[in-house]
Amino acid sequence: MNPRRTSGRAAAADRLARADRSRTFPRLPVRPGARGLFAESWWGSAWLDALETAALDSARLARGRTYARDGHVDTINVTPGRIVATVRGSRPRPYSADIRLRTLSDQEWDGLLDAIAAEPDQLTALLAKKLPRALADGETRLLPGPGDLVPRCSCPDHGRPCKHAAALCFQVARLLDADPFVLLLMRGRGERELLDDLSRRNAARTAHEARAHTVAATSSPLHGQGPEARPATPTDARGPAAEAAPGECAAPGTSTPHGVLARVALADRPRPPLPPPLPAPPQPGRPPALPDGDGLPFDPAALEFLAADAAARAHACVTAAEPSSPGSGRPPIHSPFPSLPPWEDAIRLTATAHPTAGLTSTTRALYRDLAAATGRTTTDVARAVAAWRQGGPEGLALLDTTWNPPAGDFDRARSALLAADLPSLRPRHNHLTNPERGIQLRFGHDHRWYPYESEPGTEDWWPTGPADPDPVGALTALLAR
Numbered sequence: 001m002n003p004r005r006t007s008g009r010a011a012a013a014d015r016l017a018r019a020d021r022s023r024t025f026p027r028l029p030v031r032p033g034a035r036g037l038f039a040e041s042w043w044g045s046a047w048l049d050a051l052e053t054a055a056l057d058s059a060r061l062a063r064g065r066t067y068a069r070d071g072h073v074d075t076i077n078v079t080p081g082r083i084v085a086t087v088r089g090s091r092p093r094p095y096s097a098d099i100r101l102r103t104l105s106d107q108e109w110d111g112l113l114d115a116i117a118a119e120p121d122q123l124t125a126l127l128a129k130k131l132p133r134a135l136a137d138g139e140t141r142l143l144p145g146p147g148d149l150v151p152r153c154s155c156p157d158h159g160r161p162c163k164h165a166a167a168l169c170f171q172v173a174r175l176l177d178a179d180p181f182v183l184l185l186m187r188g189r190g191e192r193e194l195l196d197d198l199s200r201r202n203a204a205r206t207a208h209e210a211r212a213h214t215v216a217a218t219s220s221p222l223h224g225q226g227p228e229a230r231p232a233t234p235t236d237a238r239g240p241a242a243e244a245a246p247g248e249c250a251a252p253g254t255s256t257p258h259g260v261l262a263r264v265a266l267a268d269r270p271r272p273p274l275p276p277p278l279p280a281p282p283q284p285g286r287p288p289a290l291p292d293g294d295g296l297p298f299d300p301a302a303l304e305f306l307a308a309d310a311a312a313r314a315h316a317c318v319t320a321a322e323p324s325s326p327g328s329g330r331p332p333i334h335s336p337f338p339s340l341p342p343w344e345d346a347i348r349l350t351a352t353a354h355p356t357a358g359l360t361s362t363t364r365a366l367y368r369d370l371a372a373a374t375g376r377t378t379t380d381v382a383r384a385v386a387a388w389r390q391g392g393p394e395g396l397a398l399l400d401t402t403w404n405p406p407a408g409d410f411d412r413a414r415s416a417l418l419a420a421d422l423p424s425l426r427p428r429h430n431h432l433t434n435p436e437r438g439i440q441l442r443f444g445h446d447h448r449w450y451p452y453e454s455e456p457g458t459e460d461w462w463p464t465g466p467a468d469p470d471p472v473g474a475l476t477a478l479l480a481r
Contacts, residue, residue, distance in 0.1 A: 020190030023078045023182065027288070028171055030071040038065060039173040043131040043183065046143045047176055051161070051169045053146040060159050064166025073171045074288040080188040083172055086291050087164035089155065093300075096291040097164040099172070100150035103188035104140060112140040113194070117201040131180035142183060154291055206259065284308075284315035301362075309349055344396060346370055350381070351388040383462060390463040394444045399463070402429035403445070410443050413471040420472045422479070432471070435459070439478055441471055449474040453481070 039045045055061050067073065067087065074094065076085040081103045086094040104112070115138055116122045125132045136142045151165035161169065175182045181191040189197075287307035290300035340348060350370055367381045374381075387399040413432065417425060423439070425432035430443040440452040440461060448467040451474045454460045464481065468474035 017190070017193060020192045021080055021185065023185060023190075025076045025078070025175060027071060027074050028076075028174055031069045038068070038170050039177055041131070041177045042133070043136060043143060043180060044173040044177040046136075047173050047183075048169065050144040050146060050149055051166065054149065055161060055166070057159055060157075060161065060163045061166050063163040064161070064168075065170050067163055067167035068170035073167050076168070076171060076175065078172075078175075078182055078185055080185065083168065083186065085168050085171070086288055087153075087167050088289070089164060092289075094289050094291050095153055095155040095164045097151070097153040097155075097162075097168045099165060099168060100152070101144055101148060101186050103186075108140045109189060112138070112142075113197055113201060115139070117198055117205060123198060126180060129179050129181075131183070142187060280315060280318045284311040287311065305349070309352065312352070338393075340393070343374060344393065346374065347381070347384045347388050347396060348392075351385045386463045390465070391444065391446075391448065391450055391467045394446050394448075395450060395463065395467065398430075398442045398444055398450055402431065405430050405443055409447055413441075413443070413449070416472055417475060420476075422472065422475050425475075439475070441474055441478075451475065451478040453478060 039048055052058075052061060067089075072088045074086045074088065076083065082098055082100055084096065084098040087097045088094040112135075116126070116135065119134070122132045122135050126135075131142075149169065151161035151169070153162045153164045155162055155164055157163070172182075181194070184194060185191070287304055290304055350366055364378075367378045367385075370376075371378045371381050384396060384399060387395040389395075391398070410427075410430065414425065414427065417423075417432075423434050423437060425434050425439075425441065431440055432443075433440040435454075436456055438454040438456040438458075440454070442450040442452060444450055444467065446467075448469050449471045450463065450467045451465045452461040453464045454462065465474075465477050468477065
C-alpha cells in the first residue's frame, strides 16, 4: 500500500470531518408582527425554556426577542459546544455573542446511537427533520436544561444573558425548528458523521441477526426427535439454493437477506442531467460587519473590505460566464479582472472600496497605510486613486507614462477643438496642454480623452472628471468645472 496515498486519504477524511462539524447559517429573515410563540416545534420551545428559566432579567429577554424578530442577528456559526454570531446593537460596530453548551462524551454518544439504531422509526423521524420525544427524553439528555446554556458577549452589559446573547438564543430556536441535527452538532457530532456511524451500526446489527438465523437453521434437532419431527420453517430452506446467482429468483419458500448487493448498488446506470445553474444576482452581496476586538491578528475593517472585493470579483466573473441568450452555448470565459502588479491592484482595491470623490477620515487612514506599505506619499496614492476612478488600468497608466500616438484621431482632435471655438492646446507626446489655463487632455490607448487640471504654472496635474471618446466633450466638461 502506498503510504502517501493513505496519508492523503486520511487528510481528506480529516478535512471532511472538520467541515461536517461546522455549519454557518446566513442571517434569518425578519419576522414582522410575530408576537406569539417564537419557536414552532416542541424541541425549539424546550430550548427557549432552558434560556428563560435561567435568565435573571426578563426585560433583557424581551429586548433580545425584539432584536431577533427585527433581524439584528447576522450570520450564525454552529460548532460542537459553541454557537457564535454578530449582533447589531446601537453602536456602528456589532457585538460578538456566543452560547456555550456541554458536548456529549463518547460513552454517551455510543448509548444514543445504539438507541437510534435499535429503533428505525427514530432515524426516520430525524431524516424528516423531526426530533422524537423518546430520543430526547432517553438516557442521554439532548436538550439543555436550566443553567446548561452559558451566554457570553463582547458588549459592556454583564447580564446573563444580555439582550444580544438572548437574541442569538431566539434565532437558534428557529434553526432547531428547521433542523434538529443542529442540536446534535451542538452536542458534538455533525450530520454526515452521525449518519455514517448509524450506517455502520445498522450493518453490524443486520450481520449479527443474519448469523443468528444461520446458526438456528443449521443447528441439530432436539434430543429424541428426528429431523422429520421438526416443523419446516422458511429459515430451514436456506442452503446452497438460497445463494442464487445475481439476477436469479430464489426458490419459493426460501428467505433472502434484506438489502441490496453492493455490486448492484454501485453498477453504472444512466443518470439524469444536472439542472442548469441559477442566474447570477443583479448585484454582489455585502459581507456582514465584523465586531471590534482586542488582540486580533487582523483589522476587522480590512477583512470586511477584502471580503466585499472578493464578492464583487466573483459576481463579475459569474456574470461574464453566463450565456448571452438561451440556447447559445457558454462563451469562452475571460476574467474581467486580469492579473495586476501589487501597486496597481492596491490602487484598484482602494479606489473601489470607497468610490466617492471626497476624502473622509476612513479614506485618509487607508491612504496613509497604503503609502507606508508601498514607500510612496499619500499624495501619490490619492492621485493614483483618482486616475483609476477616471479610467481603470488605462487611466492609471496615463498618469505616469507617455506614448506617441500614430497619425489619425490625435491629429484631428486639435482641428475639432479649434472648430468648436475652444482654447488652443499644444501637443506633446499624447498630451494636449494649455499650461496658462491649467488644463490638459491625455489621449489613451483605448482612444479616449482623459481630462486633467492643475494650478496655472505649477505642473501639478490631477485627473479630473470621466474620460470621453470625444475631445470636444472632454474639454467642454473640464472647462465647465
